[in-house]
Amino acid sequence: MRLYDYGPSQNCFKVRLLAAHLGLKLDIVPVSIFKGEAVSPAFLAKNPMGGVPVLETDSGECLAESNAILTFLAEGTRYLPPGGIERAQVLRWLMFEQRYMQTSISRLRYWTMTIKLDHFARDVPTARALGNRALDVLDGELGKRPFIAGDRYTIADISIFPYAHVAGDADFDLAARKQLGPWFDRVRRQPGFAGEVIPYSADPYSAQALPFAV
Ligand SMILES: N[C@@H](CCC(=O)N[C@@H](CS)C(=O)NCC(=O)O)C(=O)O
Known part of the structure; x- marks a missing residue:
């Protein structure tokens, strides 16, 4: 299987992390999102929203998100x-990640690290308030159980860890959330964990605007 990938993307990191746990070899195809490669006609045929990650199966089927x-x-x-409530709880946290973390921590970190905070200044207070609320909720929930969705490490943790553990890059106060550090350590101790974070600065094009200017 192929993974269309952008190194500094924590959304792509989620997939690389699960693949590492599974011992699954993915063919990595780098996509330069700031050069517009994710909105070429050929790429839009794989993901009409024009972003990464995209997984392409051996039979040629593409899956985005x-x-x-x-x-x-x-x-x-x-x-x-x-199945059952255990699976539904995992799905619940995957949706939490998309609704409350992508729209806050993820965006603020991207704006901060690629020097775009001024451009998006109007959206910053809402994103910061929502990000703080999301981190408070995670901190509270992780005080009740060892992993996000229950007693076991699941893709809920694999989805939430990538942006949560780098929230400090966007000036969120991680040290104040006492449950988060120990959970980060529990995640890092999982068999096969691979945690390389690639900074945006590794990509000389990352200071440019994205094609859809988000
Ligand atoms: N909801 C999507 C978000 C994907 C996303 O925002 N990808 C970014 C990289 S982290 C991207 O490819 N942006 C390029 C663009 O939108 O043009 C997911 O979870 O996969």
């Missing part, structure tokens, strides 16, 4: 319960 890819790859493994 990081959490959908996690769900597909984790099916039948220890990282996704087979």
Whole structure:
């Protein structure tokens, strides 16, 4: 299988992390999103929204959306319960990640690290308030159980860890959330964990605007 990938993307990191846990070899195809490669006609045929990650199966089927890819790859493994309330709780946290973290921590970190905060100044207070609320909720929930969705490490943790553990890059106060550091350590101790974070500065094009200017 192929992963259309952008190194500094934490959404792509989610998929690389699960693949590392599974010992699954993915053919990595780098996509230069700031050069517009994710909105070329050929790429839009793979993902009409024009972003990464995209997984391409051996039969040529394409799947976009990081959490959908996690769900597909984790099916039948220890990282996704087979059904019932346990599985629904995992899906709940995948949706939490998209609704409350992508729109806040992820955006603020991207704006901060690529020097675009001024351009998006009007959106910063809302994103910061929502990001703080999301981190407070995670901190509270992780005080009740060892992993996000229950007693076991699942793709809920694999989805939320990538942006949560780098929230400090966007000036969120991680030290004040006492449950988060120990959870980061529990995640890092999982078999096969691979945690390389590639900074935006590794990409000389990252200071440019994205094609859809988000
Ligand atoms: N909801 C999507 C978000 C994907 C996304 O925002 N990808 C970014 C990189 S982190 C991207 O490719 N942006 C390029 C663009 O939108 O043109 C997911 O979870 O996969």
